Amino acid sequence: xxxxxxxxxxxxxxxxxxxxxxxxxxxxxxxxxxxxxxxxxxxxxxxxxxxxxxxxxxxxxxxxxxxxxxxxxxxxxxxxxxxxxxxxxxxxxxxxxxxxxxxxxxxxxxxxxxxxxxxxxxxxxxxxxxxxxxxxxxxxxxxxxxxxxxxxxxxxxxxxxxxxxxxxxxxxxxxxxxxxxxxxxxxxxxxxxxxxxxxxxxxxxxxxxxxxxxxxxxxxxxxxxxxxxxxxxxxxxxxxxxxxxxxxxxxxxxxxxx
Amino acid sequence: xxxxxxxxxxxxxxxxxxxxxxxxxxxxxxxxxxxxxxxxxxxxxxxxxxxxxxxxxxxxxxxxxxxxxxxxxxxxxxxxxxxxxxxxxxxxxxxxxxxxxxxxxxxxxxxxxxxxxxxxxxxxxxxxxxxxxxxxxxxxxxxxxxxxxxxxxxxxxxxxxxxxxxxxxxxxxxxxxxxxxxxxxxxxxxxxxxxxxxxxxxxxxxxxxxxxxxxxxxxxxxxxxxxxxxxxxxxxxxxxxxxxxxxxxxxxxxxxxxxxxxxxxxxxxxxxxxxxxxxxxxxxxxxxxxxxxxxxxxxxxxxxxxxxxxxxxxxxxxxxxx
Ligand SMILES: Cc1cc2nc3c(=O)[nH]c(=O)nc-3n(C[C@H](O)[C@H](O)[C@H](O)COP(=O)(O)OP(=O)(O)OC[C@H]3O[C@@H](n4cnc5c(N)ncnc54)[C@H](O)[C@@H]3O)c2cc1C
Ligand SMILES: Cc1cc2nc3c(=O)[nH]c(=O)nc-3n(C[C@H](O)[C@H](O)[C@H](O)COP(=O)(O)OP(=O)(O)OC[C@H]3O[C@@H](n4cnc5c(N)ncnc54)[C@H](O)[C@@H]3O)c2cc1C
Numbered sequence: 368x369x370x371x372x373x374x375x376x377x378x379x380x381x382x383x384x385x386x387x388x389x390x391x392x393x394x395x396x397x398x399x400x401x402x403x404x405x406x407x408x409x410x411x412x413x414x415x416x417x418x419x420x421x422x423x424x425x426x427x428x429x430x431x432x433x434x435x436x437x438x439x440x441x442x443x444x445x446x447x448x449x450x451x452x453x454x455x456x457x458x459x460x461x462x463x464x465x466x467x468x469x470x471x472x473x474x475x476x477x478x479x480x481x482x483x484x485x486x487x488x489x490x491x492x493x494x495x496x497x498x499x500x501x502x503x504x505x506x507x508x509x510x511x512x513x514x515x516x517x518x519x520x521x522x523x524x525x526x527x528x529x530x531x532x533x534x535x536x537x538x539x540x541x542x543x544x545x546x547x548x549x550x551x552x553x554x555x556x557x558x559x560x561x562x563x564x565x566x567x568x569x570x571x572x573x574x575x576x577x578x579x580x581x582x583x584x585x586x587x588x589x590x591x592x593x594x595x596x597x598x599x600x601x602x603x604x605x606x607x608x609x610x611x612x613x614x615x616x617x618x619x620x621x622x623x624x625x
Numbered sequence: 626x627x628x629x630x631x632x633x634x635x636x637x638x639x640x641x642x643x644x645x646x647x648x649x650x651x652x653x654x655x656x657x658x659x660x661x662x663x664x665x666x667x668x669x670x671x672x673x674x675x676x677x678x679x680x681x682x683x684x685x686x687x688x689x690x691x692x693x694x695x696x697x698x699x700x701x702x703x704x705x706x707x708x709x710x711x712x713x714x715x716x717x718x719x720x721x722x723x724x725x726x727x728x729x730x731x732x733x734x735x736x737x738x739x740x741x742x743x744x745x746x747x748x749x750x751x752x753x754x755x756x757x758x759x760x761x762x763x764x765x766x767x768x769x770x771x772x773x774x775x776x777x778x779x780x781x782x783x784x785x786x787x788x789x790x791x792x793x794x795x796x797x798x799x800x801x802x803x804x805x806x807x808x809x810x811x812x813x814x815x816x817x818x819x820x821x822x823x824x825x826x827x828x829x830x831x832x833x834x835x836x837x838x839x840x841x842x843x844x845x846x847x848x849x850x851x852x853x854x855x856x857x858x859x860x861x862x863x864x865x866x867x868x869x870x871x872x873x874x875x876x877x878x879x880x881x882x883x884x885x886x887x888x889x890x891x892x893x894x895x896x897x898x899x900x901x902x903x904x905x906x907x908x909x910x911x912x913x914x915x916x917x918x919x920x921x922x923x924x925x926x927x928x929x930x931x932x933x934x935x936x937x938x939x940x941x942x943x944x945x946x947x
Contacts, residue, residue: 380834384765393766404862462741463734491761492743494731497699501735506807507699509728521811526724527877529816532697535809547865586740587757587770594916595760595767601910601926611927612937615909616945618925622907624828624853624886625945 370413371478373469374428375403376437377489390591402437405484409544411551413482414445416516423447427472429457442562443554454571456581464580466498471575473503481541485510496543506536509543628661629654630715632706634725635668640678643721645787648682650748651719658750665709669695679794687712687799700806702729708801722779730779739775746784764895764918821872828855828886831875835891839868845935852942860892876901890931894919
């Protein structure tokens with residue numbers, strides 16, 4: 368069985384976010400990056416299948432040079448192979464462009480299962496996964512908290528307020544994994560050493576025969592990115608810790624809970 | 626005339642309130658861009674509710690009534706929506722960003738090879754161009770996107786008021802072929818009873834990823850909850866990491882609380898957390914980042930290290946009780 372996992376590298380959750388000079392994205396020159404939180408759960412789900420039997424896990428990422436680090440980490444955790452779409456123009460793709468590039472790879476790889484994260488921590492679109500499934504004509508499920516692999520993939524989808532929807536997808540199929548689906552492993556030292564010998568294929572959009580992705584194919588153009596306007600915000604308390612705490616206690620007493 | 630199509634959501638035999646919020650946006654956009662408002666109702670035995678919806682601003686309401694659509698199914702809904710888009714001559718499709726919406730909406734955009742924008746908080750249109758506002762970076766920044774031509778957009782529930790007026794409307798049965806689904810609906814599992822009922826607490830003190838360490842919940846957050854006679858809550862990453870059981874989670878996929886006092890420490894204020902606590906009577910936010918979106922919803926904010934403020938507040942609260 369082959370499992371393909373789509374990984375995106377995103378700014379570290381604690382990175383300082385400053386809007387760039389033309390106001391259309393963030394300044395990403397001097398910040399730390401990490402694997403998108405949702406995607407770590409997607410990778411773990413694939414590695415669990417590998418642990419339970421035979422599975423070849425191939426991780427795929429579109430992004431600049433720095434993405435090598437994310438792919439090495441994934442290989443260190445136990446993935447078998449990596450494909451890196453390294454192409455400046457591909458990086459500027461919108462969700463459908465990303466899906467088209469990933470679909471071209473999936474057509475070459477023919478995986479039984481595709482796992483993605485449910486959402487990226489930067490763009491927050493939650494869109495690439497269902498689009499990829501549509502382009503590949505695969506059944507899919509999103510917001511998945513658990514999978515059971517047999518002839519089909521039985522997925523528990525998270526609904527609101529803690530309810531779950533159970534849906535069964537015949538393979539090949541795609542599931543977009545939600546955070547908390549499992550306990551994500553760390554790369555062991557041994558794993559990291561072994562990862563150095565594992566193959567990373569580097570490709571461009573041209574190699575994949577994809578022309579309708581990249582900056583020129585963006586259909587919803589980001590005009591500006593900005594700090595949300597301050598509306599009716601909180602009264603910010605100032606002073607020493609003691610003074611702040613004194614003001615808080617006064618307010619809490621007024622509420623009648625102390 | 627081109628149209629804007631409202632894709633409604635049917636839950637337990639009723640149309641979800643967020644579908645009427647879509648009508649509000651659709652009517653605004655229709656007016657400014659010369660489109661007509663049309664709606665789509667998908668389900669089994671939904672003629673009656675479709676008729677009501679048509680009169681509540683839905684306009685010409687297309688109905689896909691099929692036993693196959695009794696429960697949400699991605700394959701069935703995709704076919705039904707694509708049939709609806711074609712029948713309505715729609716070049717703008719609005720759908721709520723809910724577990725159904727986020728599952729199927731991107732597939733519609735891929736099938737139509739058109740623009741897709743998700744979780745919008747505003748939609749404006751003039752002529753053939755449409756502008757969408759949405760949050761990025763988990764609420765830390767906003768983005769404005771523009772589209773020329775056809776677009777599918779999912780809209781954040783609660784982003785606008787539901788349309789409350791009435792208008793002329795009609796229903797048209799749509800004979801869409803929705804057979805051949807591959808995904809198979811099995812069942813809905815309701816959440817098991819959780820142990821702690823945060824919804825009954827007068828005070829909820831919640832810690833987020835900023836607390837940084839599972840032990841610190843017992844050492845720092847729980848003592849303040851105890852001092853205020855309340856319960857301890859948490860944001861999702863805390864539960865995902867296994868630091869606290871799911872019973873403590875506040876938010877769209879946890880509990881929705883409305884205490885007299887809600888304290889958020891080390892929580893940034895992503896929308897999925899906010900929907901779980903914004904109805905609280907009084908909100909105190911403690912966060913070291915002055916730009917954290919939690920301050921937008923809080924009544925009182927402290928921009929500081931929670932490890933300085935929370936223990937001092939615990940001590941003062943205990944002292945105040947005497
Ligand atoms: C400078 C710049 C300008 C941009 N301008 C625009 C613009 O004008 N309009 C626009 O729509 N977009 C633009 N983008 C891209 C946009 O920000 C998103 O990165 C892109 O649309 C993908 O959306 P998402 O990451 O939110 O995907 P989601 O749909 O949230 O991602 C879901 C899952 O898909 C997979 N996935 C997503 N991306 C990748 C990837 N790169 N590699 C492997 N797997 C992946 C992951 O498993 C992920 O968890 C721009 C990006 C940059 C850097
Ligand atoms: C479908 C779906 C459902 C979801 N459901 C929920 C839900 O039910 N509940 C929920 O909470 N989230 C939910 N989420 C996740 C949500 O999008 C956010 O990722 C999450 O709420 C972020 O949690 P956080 O604020 O604790 O972490 P972060 O966003 O990482 O914020 C941590 C904050 O701590 C601050 N901080 C760090 N150190 C300190 C310190 N020493 N002192 C003071 N401040 C400090 C930082 O400035 C930062 O603002 C859901 C997401 C999706 C897609």
